[in-house]
Amino acid sequence: MTILGVGVLKGLGVTLKTFLETYPWGRVLLRAVGIPSANGLVTIQYPDERQQHSERFRYFPFLVYDKTPDDLRCVSCKICEQECPPACIHIVGPAKDEQGRPLKAHGRTYPVKFDIDMAICMSCRICVDVCPFDAIEMDNQYEFASPDRFGRLVFDKQQLLKSAEYFKQIKPSEAAEVDARLAAKQAKTAPPAKPAVPPNPSSA
Amino acid sequence: MLPPLEEIKTTLEQLLPGVTLAVEGIALLVDAKDLTAVCRCLKDNERFGLDYLADLTAVDYPPDRMDAVYHLYSMAQRHGPLTLKVKLPRTNPVVASVTPIWRGAEFQEREAYDLYGVAFEGHPDLRRILMWEGFEGHPMRKDYVVEDQDA
């Protein structure tokens, strides 16, 4: 048998406690009567302070280049274009000369045009998952608001290009993984001339 | 546990004289005319007790086949699923509504009607549900052409 009104009072107690918890003097008061209390304010005052995002936080993709902007990892294989669920990637390439032979920069083919419509992109990261060259990665910049819908949100190759250094800076552990993978790949493909390393008995 | 498909088929055929069933993959094929009788039996007969219609949809196989697919479970006996399929002609597919048997079919039949054009006879309120009234065509059919918005 509960007394009518107790539930109402309990509810009032909860809100009053939360109210007091948001003030320093309120917390002192609560502690004085033996109620443990922590800072009750949870708002992040956005333009003044920003939320600390985790390393994996992803927003829009960008293209990675290694040393100079023309040394981009993308070889214009168009797998991401094909797999992109909302079809927001648009690639023209690989670049060819007049005879139709693929042009190469730093030993790789490269795209003539690489556009991503950020208004359509849904930040799903599938392009990163499928890219065999680790050429596309997810950025964590998120302030892209623009007053027009089709103009400034279509990012071209120049806007998308960011250095591998930058990638290392924003996502150190992921970059390390990628670097290890690329190094392993290079070790496998590059040195056919060198004598083979003594076979490791444990590797199958 | 639900008996194997073949056993269900023979039991049903014994219980409902005049009904012929077939097994296709994991599904039991039912003739459109027998659907109500089969469903009633599956729901009411103790041996099946399939009181819960989990899912109802249609599958389009051009050029001439359209399936209505039913997934049945039993909440009381906690078994299932039994997949029922009804083969329908692709032009003017009509099948009896199971809404009188399972209320849960009401919206799902409306959805199948809306997206595939399967008409469910005896449905209390067969209208489009996801598309708007006056919309033409059935957008989930394989031959439906999407108008290009950018064009």
Next chain:
Amino acid sequence: MTSLDQLFVHAANTALGLLSDRLRPWASIALRIGVIAAAAPAIMMYLTLYERKVIARMQNRFGPTRVGVYGLLQPLSDGLKMLIKEDVVPRGADRLLHLIAPILAVVPAILLFAVIPFGRRMIAVDLNVGLLYVFAVSSIGSYAIFMGGWASRNKFSVLGAMRSVAQLISYEVPGVLSVVAIIMVTGTLSLTGIVEAQAGRWFVATPWGFAGCLTFFLSGVAEVNRTPFDMPEAESELVAGFHTEYSGMKFALWYMAEFLEAFAVCAFTVAFFLGGWQGPAIPFWALAGLLAAISAAAAKLPLPVRFVGALASAGAGLLWRAEPIPSWIWFLGKTYALFFVLIWFRGTFPRLRADQLMGLAWKFLLPLALVNILAAGLWSAMPFPVGTALSASLLVVSAWALVRLNHPAQLDHRTYVLAD
């Protein structure tokens, strides 16, 4: 000391004294009107900020912080926004009534301020029928609401307006009846008289006063459509109820009416039951009991807290003897504290359903208010301990009986099976 207490009175008298005798009565009227007309919107604006801040804090938020220091200029920017917003009148609405309704809602709310006793001798008009005036004027609001709801030509508005009228009429009855006890005890309808009658003790400290205070305050909350009785504008059901179709300044006027009335309800509750502009007139035994309770609880507290507590109570006692706090601060302080309760309710409770709300008025508050009159009679007719005890027990028993009679059988406690 009295100079601070009578600061505004003296200021007004000095200002009026500069004028010739012929002008003075007119100037006096103009001054009173001017002060109220200027103060009412200012009060309303800062009540909105007060409410937003407090509710925000109850929800782990800051509330407005952007405009001005601590968001202190927020109400001004809100007001400006309301002024420059487009005023939409629905097609098919009754344009004239649509325009008149919000004005008609604000006018009585401001008129109520004429009889609010803000402090000792600080009352615009000390009407000898002040109480009647209060109820007469405050009930005009329901016409405005129905007018606005009907003129909008919107189903939600009409539904809200209908609810509102039903609610206002229902709650006016217990509201008036709860004040009857005061009239019986004080023998006056003047608000100044009622406040002065509480010099010895606030009415809320008497059994009938306590019950009356609750009844009056709850009815008041319901009359001004505040949570948990905000049925007419139940936004989750009726979008915004009677003011669904209002925008811009007209919408601001509705809001102003609501806030001013809410303020007035708090002010009148303070004036009728909580001692008005008088400081706490706690009887000595109550103070002693309170001190005893505090000292009993103090054993648990750490030493510094106890020390500060002792100092504070000693200081409070001295201050209480000296009464240095001006009467108008007492009054406003109590009113704003009561308004805090209103906000607190809003931050905590969902609303009742329309029919449950009516049930509360007719089945619980009305009979209780009637019994309360009897209790007040007993209290004043009998000598001190007997009358108090008798009226208290009468009220407790009847409240208990009312709860039992009304007790919705549906409030059952349930056991939940945890199945495997």
Next chain:
Amino acid sequence: MSQTELDAKLLEVNLGPQHPSTHGVFRMNVTLDGETIVKLKPVVGYLHRNHEQIGERATYIASFPFTDRLDYFCAMSNNFGLALAIEKLGGIAVSERGEYLRVIMAELTRLLNHAAVTGFLLNDMGAFGTPLLYAFREREKILDLFEAASGSRMMCNYVRPGGVRQDVPPGWLDQARRLVEEFPRFLDEFEALLTENEIIRQRTQRVGILPKELAVNASATGPLLRGSGVNYDIRKVDGYSIYPRFSFKVPLGTVGDVYDRYYVRILEMRESLKILQQALKEINDASPAISPKGLALVKAPRTFRPPKGEAYGRIEAPKGELGFYLVSDGTPQPYRYHIRAPSFINLTILEDMCLGQKVADAIIILGSIDIVMGEVDR
């Protein structure tokens, strides 16, 4: 007065599609007699984007980000459901750690969904956002976890056939353990605010009663079904994933009203916490987060061509049974991709629950069903 005259007094009101408490663009065509509902027709489809059609054109993997947008509160469970159906179709084994991570994510999703839904329900009742904001305060903490694991707070796109896309970062599990430890304190506070409150009990008890038989017959699932007292939890019945390893109970209501649904959700949160505790204790890193076959699928979605056939995979999503019906014709895209959306099917019974109740009740009954329009309209 004749019947027609009486009928003429009925008022027809459109609650929605732009209405503060229809949980998105949902419309109820309500016919009122005074304030009593005599007819109610739900109208949906305003958010329809033919998700199934998109799914039939995309590869199996490319549908995952779209499932995030079905019930946008529960992206993780939606991913989980689709992954389960694909595994069934393609016979993909799941790594041990992947299973644990999936269960942890699904139960965290249940916590945040139930807390938020209760907040919304209270908002529908007219509480000025306080319970909702308390729920959101806690939800943020769970979303932080989701972000740390998947990179996105709401559109996680994390679960994959065979496990999860990436292992959780170091320290994540400890963070999750801390959250599970602290969550009951929030639940207690939440209950102090709500459970015994007389106003809430007045509003919700004996309102919107859904009888047991009707609930089963109308294919109601999730807390709506269990609030009516039907012991049917797919985690128990199907025992999918690794749920049979955990000991937890299925809370059941007795009356089947709004209050029961509310309280069943609170109890389910407590049971979810139990599952989480066990899962977080048992999880080890002996296996990768995703099985080799699953990883291959992530890396090259087009190589996955399941054999011809069909599969119906279902999970106990926070809102009810979330089923994915996939038909494969041997190509990288599903031939048929159908979603059994719990919110959509639970709406079937809305009218029956609302008849004879007041307008205000209809709103909270809708709130207690717990719908998300992204899932209803697909």
